[in-house]
Each structure stands twice: as C-alpha cells, then as structure tokens.
Amino acid sequence: MKTRKRSNAPIFWGLFGAGGMMAALFGPMLVFITGIAVPLGLLLPAGTMSYANMLAFAQNFIGKGFIFAVIFLFIWHAGHRIHHSLHEVGIHPGIVSKLLTYGLAAVVSLVAGVALLGLGF
Amino acid sequence: MSKRRPYVRSMDGWWKKNPYYVEYMVHEGTALFVIAYTLVLTVGVVRLGQGEAAWNGWLEAMQSPLSIIFHLVLLAAIAYHAFTWFKLFPLTTPPLVLQGKKVEPCAIVRAGWTAGVVAALALLVIVWGIAA
Amino acid sequence: MSEQKIIEIEVLRYLPESDQAPHSEVYKVPFTDDMSVLQGVQYIKDNFDGSLTFRWSCRMAICGSCGMMINGIPKLSCETFIRDYYPQRISVEALAHFPIEKDLVVDLSGFIEKLEAIQPYIIPKEPRTVEEGEYIQTPAQFAEYIQYTSCINCVLCYAACPHTALSPDFIGPGAMALLHRYNMDSRDGGKAQRMELAASEDGVYNCSAVGYCSEVCPKKVDPGNAVNINKINAGMDYFLRFLSPKGGAK
Known part of the structure; x- marks a missing residue:
C-alpha cells in the first residue's frame, strides 16, 4: 500500500476555523464600530476611539489580547481561504501561493504583534 | 495495443458552470475583504504606537467619504461571510444529538445566526460600556 | 394516445x-x-x-x-x-x-483505488469464532452509521466536487463517507488505519467545504459532512497525539 504523509493542514485549517468563527461573530460589528459608527459619530459616546481611550485599551492585557486575536485570526482565516481559492482558479499550491497567503498572514501578524508589544502594558 | 485514450477535460472556469459554484466563490471571496479590514486595523495599531498625532491622522482618514463607502462594502462582505459561515454548519460540524434526537439542520443554522446577532450586540454594549 | x-x-x-x-x-x-x-x-x-x-x-x-x-x-x-x-x-x-x-x-479506476484504500469492510476489533456467536450491536450503535451505508458508489459526489479534479489524489467525498461508515461501526477496529489515510495529504483537508457533493447525492448520504467530521477528528489527533498517542497515524 502507498505510504502517505500526514498532512500539516490541521494547523492552518484550525486557524482558518477559529478566525472564521471570530469573523462571523464579531466581524460585522467591528467594521460597523471602527469604520462607520465612530467616524460618523453615530450611536457610541464621543471619543470612543480617542487616543487616550485606545492607548489605555491597547495597554490593558485583555484589550491587547483582543486586538491581537482579531488581527491574527482574521488574517490566517482569510489567508487559508485564499490559498484554497488560488488553487481553485489555477494557481496551484506552491511557493508563490504560500507566500501570497500564509506569507502575508505571517507578516501582518508580526507587524501587529510588534506594534502591540511596543505600546507597553 | 490498447486503443484506450481517456480524455481529461479542462478545469478552467469550472466555477462559472453552476450557480452553486458561483455562490461558493462569492462566499470564499469574502476573505479578500477580511484581509482588507485586517490591514486597516493593523495600520491603526501601528499608528497608535506612533503617538497621538499619528493616531488622529488615522481617525481622520477613517472619516473620509471614501473610507465610509469602503467600510460599508466591508460590512456587507463580512456580514455575508457571517451569514454563510453559519449556513454551512450542518455541512461542517458533526451532527448534534439532543435527548436522543438529531437536531434538524435548519435549527442549527438558526441557532448560529442567533449567536452571531447576540455576539454582535454584546460587543456593541461592551464597547459602549468601556467608552462611557 | x-x-x-x-x-x-x-x-x-x-x-x-x-x-x-x-x-x-x-x-x-x-x-x-x-x-x-x-x-x-x-x-x-x-x-x-x-x-x-x-x-x-x-x-x-x-x-x-x-x-x-x-x-x-x-x-x-x-x-x-x-x-x-x-x-x-x-x-x-x-x-x-x-x-x-x-x-x-x-474512467473509474482512480475511484476504485481510493475505495480499496479506505478498507471498506469491517476489521474486527476482536476476531470471534463461530462458537462465540455473532457480533452484538444495539439500535443506537446501528444508528451511528446507517446513513452512510446508503452509498451506491454512483460517484455523482465526485462529479460535484471540483477538488477531485484539482487534486486528483484526494480520497474524495464518496470514499470518505464509506471510510466514516466503517469507523463509526461499533464492531470495527480499523479506525486508526483508516484515519492515517484521512489525515494524510490525500485526505480530508483537500476539501474546502464546497458542499455540492451532499446536494447531488441521490441517497442523502451527506458525504460532505463525513469529510468535515473527519477534519475535526484528524485535527484533534494532530494536536492531541502527543498527549494520548493512539497509534496508527505517523
């Protein structure tokens, strides 16, 4: 019988699933808050995303963790999904498709992680 | 000699051949919008680290009409992701058995959508609570 | 007329x-x-x-x-x-x-090879002699896998699944449904062997949940669900194997 290699996909698939769940639960409301409500001054108190507020939030252990979880899981979710999609439109799995998707996810995670750590606690 | 010559059909444009596949590609495509939004957030985090002026610049950019329209598009796409994510639950998750009976697929989907709405409202309330 | x-x-x-x-x-x-x-x-x-x-x-x-x-x-x-x-x-x-x-x-030869690879037969947990009698199964245990026994190998699900063509070695929905059918059978002890295949690079992670396989199935086997359940099973084993190795998977 043909010997088959165990797939390492569970790592990427797991991140895809966790990120997809996170995006399904909080994605629409996050976009509404940061991209529509706050910029237009709707619904939420004035200064919801003021420098002082956001700095305090991002310096708080839970706040920092939440921001990182959102960025990290969203980008790995989307990266994995696009990796499949590239295969489906004829850009088959290889170094190019991996750099475009998982590579991007790794870079974004790193940038966000470094920036968040730089904000201190 | 064998006269066999199996013909392999091309897969080019396979997803255009059936409305079911088109919808699949659309909901998979929401990932592009998730990437766009993640980049917006990441830029925000970086700007926050660069001080108050940089952060206010980011907030101002978010107020431009172009940004508002862009975020309305993101909202639609990511809401569609949420809608389809739960809609696929009967396919992607193990059957749920309650009191010895298999829960109907449509009940699972409805529970998912409800969870999505509750989570969104909870997030709004929490953000409101922190800000107030 | x-x-x-x-x-x-x-x-x-x-x-x-x-x-x-x-x-x-x-x-x-x-x-x-x-x-x-x-x-x-x-x-x-x-x-x-x-x-x-x-x-x-x-x-x-x-x-x-x-x-x-x-x-x-x-x-x-x-x-x-x-x-x-x-x-x-x-x-x-x-x-x-x-x-x-x-x-x-x-040409169905590729499908037939996949079907053979999943070992679509009961591999007894403990072989019994005729004297020892039949393998007992409760209605609840039977209900676990009955749905998957309806598969007639018509391969409509393969014709619905783009990944069977994009990744020709992918085990595919129908064979995975049968793999799941035997894994879910209380009389069977071959799960570890079969999961090695499901967790491999030719296995379940080739699926991106298109779901059309289950739509076209004339026998309501829901092969797509069988594939996705085993993504979870193989994923759990991937991360937990160091804690509780079950053997089988390499």
Whole structure:
C-alpha cells in the first residue's frame, strides 16, 4: 500500500476555523464600530476611539489580547481561504501561493504583534 | 495495443458552470475583504504606537467619504461571510444529538445566526460600556 | 394516445479511436411522459447510432451506474425525466472531473483505488469464532452509521466536487463517507488505519467545504459532512497525539 504523509493542514485549517468563527461573530460589528459608527459619530459616546481611550485599551492585557486575536485570526482565516481559492482558479499550491497567503498572514501578524508589544502594558 | 485514450477535460472556469459554484466563490471571496479590514486595523495599531498625532491622522482618514463607502462594502462582505459561515454548519460540524434526537439542520443554522446577532450586540454594549 | 412529442438531446460524444477531443451531437428523440433521460439515450443507441456508449443497469436508482451530467448537473439518468426539461434541449455529458473513456463512460479506476484504500469492510476489533456467536450491536450503535451505508458508489459526489479534479489524489467525498461508515461501526477496529489515510495529504483537508457533493447525492448520504467530521477528528489527533498517542497515524 502507498505510504502517505500526514498532512500539516490541521494547523492552518484550525486557524482558518477559529478566525472564521471570530469573523462571523464579531466581524460585522467591528467594521460597523471602527469604520462607520465612530467616524460618523453615530450611536457610541464621543471619543470612543480617542487616543487616550485606545492607548489605555491597547495597554490593558485583555484589550491587547483582543486586538491581537482579531488581527491574527482574521488574517490566517482569510489567508487559508485564499490559498484554497488560488488553487481553485489555477494557481496551484506552491511557493508563490504560500507566500501570497500564509506569507502575508505571517507578516501582518508580526507587524501587529510588534506594534502591540511596543505600546507597553 | 490498447486503443484506450481517456480524455481529461479542462478545469478552467469550472466555477462559472453552476450557480452553486458561483455562490461558493462569492462566499470564499469574502476573505479578500477580511484581509482588507485586517490591514486597516493593523495600520491603526501601528499608528497608535506612533503617538497621538499619528493616531488622529488615522481617525481622520477613517472619516473620509471614501473610507465610509469602503467600510460599508466591508460590512456587507463580512456580514455575508457571517451569514454563510453559519449556513454551512450542518455541512461542517458533526451532527448534534439532543435527548436522543438529531437536531434538524435548519435549527442549527438558526441557532448560529442567533449567536452571531447576540455576539454582535454584546460587543456593541461592551464597547459602549468601556467608552462611557 | 397523446400526440408524439420530440425532445432534442445533445450528447457529448468522444470516440477515442478517431476523435482528438469530445464533440457535441444533437438527436431528436420522440418521447412519452414516463421516459427517463436514460431511456432517451437508449433510444438514440437503438435508433440513431449503435456506437453510443454509456453505463446502466437497474433503471431504479440503486445500482449507481447511470450517472451523467444532465444540463451540467450530476444526476442518475434513470431517475431524471425528459418531461421535466421539455421543450428545452437536454444536454448530456459524461460525469465531470473524471477522464472520459468513451462517450458517456468515464474512467473509474482512480475511484476504485481510493475505495480499496479506505478498507471498506469491517476489521474486527476482536476476531470471534463461530462458537462465540455473532457480533452484538444495539439500535443506537446501528444508528451511528446507517446513513452512510446508503452509498451506491454512483460517484455523482465526485462529479460535484471540483477538488477531485484539482487534486486528483484526494480520497474524495464518496470514499470518505464509506471510510466514516466503517469507523463509526461499533464492531470495527480499523479506525486508526483508516484515519492515517484521512489525515494524510490525500485526505480530508483537500476539501474546502464546497458542499455540492451532499446536494447531488441521490441517497442523502451527506458525504460532505463525513469529510468535515473527519477534519475535526484528524485535527484533534494532530494536536492531541502527543498527549494520548493512539497509534496508527505517523
């Protein structure tokens, strides 16, 4: 019988699933808050995303963790999904498709992680 | 000699051949919008680290009409992701058995959508609570 | 007697001995309301061109041999009726994602290899002698896998799944449903061996949850769910194997 290699996909698939769940639960409301409500001054108190507020939030252990979880899981979710999609439109799995998707996810995670750590606690 | 010559059909444009596949590609495509939004957030985090002026610049950019329209598009796409994510639950998750009976697929989907709405409202309330 | 109605049936023909590539031919077939697409194709073979090649046997949706793309959708031609398409033209093509052997007949050897690979038979947990009696199973244990026993290997799910063509080594929905069927059987002890295959690079993670396999399944086996359940199973084993190694997977 043909010997088959165990797939390492569970790592990427797991991140895809966790990120997809996170995006399904909080994605629409996050976009509404940061991209529509706050910029237009709707619904939420004035200064919801003021420098002082956001700095305090991002310096708080839970706040920092939440921001990182959102960025990290969203980008790995989307990266994995696009990796499949590239295969489906004829850009088959290889170094190019991996750099475009998982590579991007790794870079974004790193940038966000470094920036968040730089904000201190 | 064998006269066999199996013909392999091309897969080019396979997803255009059936409305079911088109919808699949659309909901998979929401990932592009998730990437766009993640980049917006990441830029925000970086700007926050660069001080108050940089952060206010980011907030101002978010107020431009172009940004508002862009975020309305993101909202639609990511809401569609949420809608389809739960809609696929009967396919992607193990059957749920309650009191010895298999829960109907449509009940699972409805529970998912409800969870999505509750989570969104909870997030709004929490953000409101922190800000107030 | 009602007046004779005529349906146009467009068949994708491929004759490996003379054709470089498949081509379409349109036949005008007289039909009655009780005629299936399979009967329409049989009419063509009997009256217009005896070389037209296709598979069929039972004519009652249980042998699983007459699958075709009918207007682009994988269907059993014996339970698809011409009257539902009339007066539009019906197009008939060999099942998608498989190599065409001749006309409407596809090369199933790849599928057969996958079917063999999943070991579609009970591998007893503890072999019993005749004297020891039968393997006892409760109705609840039976209910765990009954759905998957309905598979008739018609491979419509493969014709629905783009990944079976994009990644030809992918075990695919139908074989995975049968793999799951035996894994879920309380009498079976072969799960570890089968999961090695499900967790491999040819396994479940080739699936991106298109879900069309389950839509087209004529027996409501829901092969897509079997694939996705085993993504979770293989994923759990991937991360937990260091804590509680079960053997089997390498």
